[in-house]
Amino acid sequence: MKIYITEDDMCTTQKLNLARVQRWLEANGATIVDEEAEADRLICMTCNGWSLLEQASYDRINKYKDDFKDRMIVLGCVVDAHPRNVAELYNGPAVGTKGTRPLSFGGIEELFPEFAIPLEDIPAQSIFRRKEDYRDYNLSKRFINIAEGCAFNCSFCTHKPGLGNRRSRPLDDIMKQIEQCVKEDVRVVNLMGMETALYGMDVGSSYPEMLRAVLEYDESYEVHVAQFQPQGIFRYYDELLELFSNRRVTDIQVPIQSVSARIMKMMNRREHSDRVGPFMKKLRAANPRVVLRTDLIIGWPTETVEERMASLDFAGAHFDEISLYTIELSPDLPAWKYQPDAFGTAELDEIRRTSRDYLNANYNVVVSTGQQEDSSMKDAELKRIQLRERRMKEAV
Missing domain, CATH: 3.40.50.12160 (Methylthiotransferase, N-terminal domain)
Structure with a gap:
């Protein structure tokens, strides 16, 4: 066939x-x-x-x-x-x-x-099926899904209707992939999923338990943490700070979205900047190798300039790389009720542009606007490489 x-x-x-x-x-x-x-x-x-x-x-x-x-x-x-x-x-x-x-x-x-x-x-895969699927084709870096779906119900999210609720993989299954990575001399394992912070709650485990097992199995690889929602920092603060301080943890993505409690409530999310800020400062001091990344949603309906600037300044002060997104509201989702107050397309383009320019002018960060403007991803790539090289030198 x-x-x-x-x-x-x-x-x-x-x-x-x-x-x-x-x-x-x-x-x-x-x-x-x-x-x-x-x-x-x-x-x-x-x-x-x-x-x-x-x-x-x-x-x-x-x-x-x-x-x-x-x-x-x-x-x-x-x-x-x-x-x-x-x-x-x-x-x-x-x-x-x-x-x-x-x-x-x-x-x-x-x-x-x-x-x-x-x-x-057929076991879970850590390699894409085609070379064309890679932005950076490098088989010494592997992607390991630790969970699928999502535990949250954000009012605007188009992903969850397709992906469904969180479904964590058993820890022993994840460790089989780690074992295989060691055999194949993999240098970076990226622990990923749609959202990962609440991994394991449905299978009697937790993110700290999983990460500790991954770090202790072997010392031959670095660990990247992807899509780790701030709720995880709120829940596991002390234990997580210890684990993330391990200098083999070299990349952490924490999408904060906004520091406005009002806007986060509209998104059906909780706002945790009062915990995230101190956590990131302590983490930076303990682990100078780590690259800290976040995502911001800007131009949310009714967002004020003051609210947007507060989010930009918080991200610029605590993170190394910032992805800026504006939201497409869908009539199929709860956030559609905010559509009458939504910014227009030209306004959103301007919000992304001025926000990117502000961060580049005031902070030493890598900034992109993700899938909405592919050119910004290309422009950020050189700065991303330089950032990682600088972090390595700072840790020596």
Whole structure:
């Protein structure tokens, strides 16, 4: 059987899950082909991250639905987040992301009943399936999903409707990946997920327990901490400070979003800057190697200039790298009620530009505006490399 997998716009977590699905297909004798014309079956990938990515998913479905008809499988977060939209375009097989198990796309097994090797026999992957999926192709750095889905219910989030609730991987399963990384001489392990701070609460574990096990297993690799929500600092302050102070922890991402309690309430989030600020100062003193990163949501409906500046100044004072985002409000989500007070597109562009310029002028930080302006990511890359080199020198 020859299978073609379309281009995808998915997050790192789902790219790794897709790599696992490909391994499973190949283990059962299927061949992944580079041209759709050669394929017996086609897997059409979807993503719900931004409206542009959602629309690109619908465009892909429309592109292939006639030629492949019942030979196409639509797969990804749009299937869960917008099932009616998918059904209007295509009435064939579809596989969502949500599930009861930590690793996504388990529903695909039902579409290949003839396969002898079950998907559960294929381990979680730490390498993307294609070189093109990497921003920086470097196999000495590996991505390890510790959990999928999210424990929070942010009023604006388009991701959770596709990804579902938090599903933590068992610690022993994570450690098997760490063991394999050591065997393959991996130098950096990135502990990641949609949100990671509340890892383990659903499987009788915790983030500190997991991180301690990873650090103590072997000393041959550095550890990067991704998508660690401030709630984790609030919950595990002292234990976490000890663990993050280990100089093998060299990158930590804590998305604070805003320091306005009013705005955070509108986002259905708690504001923890009173704990995050002192924590970051102590951490910087204890671990000069670590690069501290955060995300800010700016231009939230009704946000005042004073509220925005307070968030920018807090981030500039406590972090090394700052990603600035403005939010697309969706009519499917609770935050849509704030749409009448939302800034216009031109205003949001100006807010991102002036915020970026302010941070660059007043703080020695790396600033980008993420997927919304890809050029800013490229502009930030050189400063990012220089920052890491400086942190290494400071730690000597």
